Amino acid sequence: MTEHFDLAIIGTGSGNSLVTPDFDDKRVAVIESGTFGGTCLNVGCIPTKMFVYAAEVADAVRGASRYGVDAEVTKVRWRDIRDRIFQRIDPIAEGGKDYRVNGPNTTAYLGRARFTGPRELTVAYPDGRAAELTADQVVIATGAHALVPAAISGAGVPFHTSDTIMRIEELPEHLLVLGGGFIAAEMAHIFSALGVRVTVIARGEKLLRHLDSEIAERFTRLARDRWDVHTDAHVARARTDGDAVVLDLTDGTSVSGDLLLVATGRAPSTADLQLDMAGVRTHTDGRVVVDQYGRTGVAGVWALGDCCSPYQLKHVANAEARAVAHNLVHPDDLRPFPHRNVPSAVFTAPQIATLGLTEDECVAQHRPHVVKVQSYGDTAYGWAMEDTTSVCKVIADPHTGLLLGAHVMGPQASTLIQPLIQAMALGTPAPVVARDQYWIHPALAEVVENALLGLDLAERYPRSPTP
């Protein structure tokens, strides 16, 4: 029997938040083929950052003697670290599922959805059964999944992705990380801080190539001190040698380790949705085509998050979900996806946060710009930390004083960048941000204050009256 709903949501990551009070007296189908709560909660942002915290504690202990405090890491209890994390997360996912299964206005379909018509779906259950449903409105929120290059998947070698590596039973001695992006940098940090030897194999000439090139270069230099980093490296063949996984590289060298993590990007999970049956179009990379409001072009069919977004970031997926939640019930007052000035952070060591244009992009776009690179080490808190490598780089328009970009690499970068995110969001000129508020002395935030004051803009912005 085909059931009919007011709203059907495919995917319970950010999609789960669409069941707002607006639907209290409506019928909502929530469809999930994996673990309730999606990537961020189960295999993404949250567990990785809980591991990162443990990694930072271990690194702090190792670096303590610099401050005259002798300490050492005598043991890493991997299973305890792992279990602290998942014993907290797993019940949340389970509770989220129960809430939808037993919700007064929700029906949970725990299987894989595909379209059979514009607002018609089949859900295939793991036991082979299937259910049919229709809905007035359907939201595609199916996220993305790890991409594994054919050189690995076709070779029959054992490998992990970020979906599985956080639940392993024992730490390896030597981890190979294929990729040079977000996940590679975060996982290399976690595992090396926990005592694992790490080799990173990246096809670019530097790690984290999406960053401002000065930051990426500085980071790659620091990474080489901690990990065995192979750049410009391409896998010709993957094989096993006893218990070891071996990657033969095209330059004739080989790397070998006892565990392989593949972190080579994530593709939108849209291939098996039969979107053509609904008339929903996709980009060549598989992302659902949507307009600025999340509309697919097929009446009543929407999309949000990693399955359609140019940003694979949870704060963006959540912001898109807030827009779609509004748009579903306000067809005459649509809210756009907030895609301007999207910040991100890589929780590696050192932490990196980024916002807006890179210096290279300013040059390429012929944007007049001024730049200041402020070292943490030139501020009082930086002295306390004995910091020699961390920086806050700000880029501004010399005519308006408005920030064009900000790039912070060092401790607390993801927090330090927040006043710069606010300045860009609110359109506040850099000198105004720097001068028209207090900066607590001698807090680390003085790095940001000094970066802004160091921009060559001062003449245009005389000090405003004391607030």
Ligand SMILES: Cc1cc2nc3c(=O)[nH]c(=O)nc-3n(C[C@H](O)[C@H](O)[C@H](O)COP(=O)(O)OP(=O)(O)OC[C@H]3O[C@@H](n4cnc5c(N)ncnc54)[C@H](O)[C@@H]3O)c2cc1C
């Ligand atoms: C290791 C890792 C670390 C990350 N760290 C961060 C971070 O620190 N900060 C940050 O901003 N972002 C981070 N991200 C990215 C972030 O997790 C994603 O951008 C975000 O979770 C995407 O949310 P979503 O709702 O679009 O998709 P998801 O959360 O992936 O939800 C999609 C859901 O749809 C389900 N599904 C898929 N297809 C079907 C189908 N056909 N039928 C039924 N259900 C289906 C899936 O099982 C999944 O549960 C990280 C990602 C990873 C992998």
Ligand SMILES: NC(=O)c1ccc[n+]([C@@H]2O[C@H](COP(=O)([O-])OP(=O)(O)OC[C@H]3O[C@@H](n4cnc5c(N)ncnc54)[C@H](O)[C@@H]3O)[C@@H](O)[C@H]2O)c1
């Ligand atoms: N802190 C965060 O916000 C955070 C953390 C993790 C993941 N994420 C999100 O998840 C996405 C996926 O992460 P990711 O690290 O897998 O992707 P990524 O795009 O950040 O990096 C992919 C890396 O793999 C390399 N690569 C791609 N194809 C390859 C191939 N065939 N062979 C060898 N190398 C190849 C790329 O050159 C790049 O270095 C990120 O783009 C990010 O949006 C965010």
